[in-house]
Amino acid sequence: xxxxSTTTVVNVGYRSTNYWVVSAGRSRLLVDIGWPGSLAAMKxxxxxxxxxxxELRYACATHYHIDHAGLGxxxxxxxxxxxxxxxxxxxxxxxxxxxxxxxxxxxxTPDGNVTISxxxxxxxxxxxxxxxxxxxxxxxxxHCVSLxxxxxxxxxxxxxxxxxxxxxxxxxxxxxxxxxxxxxxxxPAHGPVRPLATR
Ligand SMILES: [Zn+2]
Numbered sequence: 579x580x581x582x583s584t585t586t587v588v589n590v591g592y593r594s595t596n597y598w599v600v601s602a603g604r605s606r607l608l609v610d611i612g613w614p615g616s617l618a619a620m621k622x623x624x625x626x627x628x629x630x631x632x633e634l635r636y637a638c639a640t641h642y643h644i645d646h647a648g649l650g651x652x653x654x655x656x657x658x659x660x661x662x663x664x665x666x667x668x669x670x671x672x673x674x675x676x677x678x679x680x681x682x683x684x685x686x687t688p689d690g691n692v693t694i695s696x697x698x699x700x701x702x703x704x705x706x707x708x709x710x711x712x713x714x715x716x717x718x719x720x721h722c723v724s725l726x727x728x729x730x731x732x733x734x735x736x737x738x739x740x741x742x743x744x745x746x747x748x749x750x751x752x753x754x755x756x757x758x759x760x761x762x763x764x765x766p767a768h769g770p771v772r773p774l775a776t777r
Pocket of ligand 1: 645
């Protein structure tokens with residue numbers, strides 16, 4: 579099922595959180611978007627990993643918690659549009675309730691957001707040269723999504739690890755969905771890359 583992929587992946591993360599840059603040549607997608615107030619760290623890590631900020635076509639958060647979407651608005655100011663899944667829209671205004679003034683969170687506005695459905699994601703990603711799709715994978719939150727590339731790479735954010743999800747039927751269903759759709763290699767938002775156990 580998985581086709582031959584031309585994508586590459588690097589981690590530009592910091593503070594115990596992975597931020598993945600998926601690239602098809604110079605067309606790049608940032609998966610998870612930094613802590614609030616950390617634009618300098620994000621820029622430094624992009625530079626260190628040879629990812630020009632101007633080559634990020636979109637930034638997409640697996641879910642709208644502060645360690646995953648804290649720089650959403652500031653990256654728009656830098657010219658990187660925010661790719662939002664329709665299942666996430668209502669969660670964005672709640673971001674400010676998780677932050678304190680000292681966090682220097684810049685509230686995400688609807689301006690410059692590109693909102694699509696999961697059903698539209700394959701065609702959308704295809705247009706920027708990235709073979710894959712975005713799946714709705716609730717379990718950690720109701721609005722969590724995962725990017726699944728056609729080579730089996732799955733960017734699962736904070737989706738509860740399957741072996742710990744025995745009491746979380748939503749998460750278990752998300753793992754089944756990912757597996758059935760071809761996921762084989764996991765890129766979580768925290769911790770190392772690992773294989774998805776076969777069932
Ligand atoms: Zn997290």
